[in-house]
Amino acid sequence: MPFLVLPFPAIDPVAVHLGPLPLRWYALAYIGGFIVAWFGMRALVSDDALWTPGAPRPGRDGVDDLLANVAFGIIIGGRLGHVLIYDPAFYLAHPLEILATWKGGMAFHGGLVGGLVGMALYARKTGEPFLTVSDICAAVTPVGLFFGRVANFIKPEMWGRESNAPWAMVFPGAGAAPRHPSQLYEAGLEGVALGLLLWLAARNGALKRPGLVTGLFGVGYGIARIFCEFFREPDPVQEALSRGLTMGMALSTPLVLIGGGLILRAVRPRSFTA
Numbered sequence: 407m408p409f410l411v412l413p414f415p416a417i418d419p420v421a422v423h424l425g426p427l428p429l430r431w432y433a434l435a436y437i438g439g440f441i442v443a444w445f446g447m448r449a450l451v452s453d454d455a456l457w458t459p460g461a462p463r464p465g466r467d468g469v470d471d472l473l474a475n476v477a478f479g480i481i482i483g484g485r486l487g488h489v490l491i492y493d494p495a496f497y498l499a500h501p502l503e504i505l506a507t508w509k510g511g512m513a514f515h516g517g518l519v520g521g522l523v524g525m526a527l528y529a530r531k532t533g534e535p536f537l538t539v540s541d542i543c544a545a546v547t548p549v550g551l552f553f554g555r556v557a558n559f560i561k562p563e564m565w566g567r568e569s570n571a572p573w574a575m576v577f578p579g580a581g582a583a584p585r586h587p588s589q590l591y592e593a594g595l596e597g598v599a600l601g602l603l604l605w606l607a608a609r610n611g612a613l614k615r616p617g618l619v620t621g622l623f624g625v626g627y628g629i630a631r632i633f634c635e636f637f638r639e640p641d642p643v644q645e646a647l648s649r650g651l652t653m654g655m656a657l658s659t660p661l662v663l664i665g666g667g668l669i670l671r672a673v674r675p676r677s678f679t680a
Contacts, residue, residue: 412587414575417560435557436481439550444473446546450608458614462534464542472528476543479524480517480550487516491653492645512554514631515657537616537668544623545604545613551627552597559589566591567639580639588638595630618672624665628658 420428447469450456457463464472488511489497489504497504525543529536558564565577566586574584603626604612604619612618632655640652647656 435553439553443546475524479520483520484512484517487513541619548601555593586637600626615672617668621665621668624661628662631658
């Protein structure tokens, strides 16, 4: 037992009651993430200095449709990803639980696939380059990741492995042993650090090379997630793989590889319409 263990700041998972309707922090994380992303996307597309002159991109009004497409894709894909990847047997036996999103259970990688589908549908409808669309979305995604990981901490869920670190915490429902607050590690790396990296890249010309911001996101998120998996306690049935690997590591490795490929493609001399 470490000499010092931080007390877990028990926070009511319900932020506020709107009459009989409980509004949970988990839901507020999604709402807040989409709102901040909307402002960020409109700021990006409105700044001509960030783009190659004449390069096609969504306008401020187009951002509304793009965000709606992506939001639906993230919510549907995130939920289906959790159901199909992590606990299909349970949901097959209890199909109505699939709709109980207020209980948590959203897979990032499923949400990513759903978001990409939403982007592709938008790009196909408007004729705008897919990589330009994905760059805009990638630049603001860390905001949602930050809010989501904080919500995981408040719930609490997805806590860390047992630890003797002086900042370890005893999480309700996780036994008496102190653990890494791995949700906060992820909020810091996947949210704050990655968000700053992508925003600085965008402000310094990355959006003039379609696919560069998307590639940086893939590499940055994948590395951050794999690193944090060493501190996060995997579910022994749903997430733990052999040789100390986890499902999160396995699903994040392709993001690093694909992201690296997009970066190499983007930095080569090429037309902005590619």
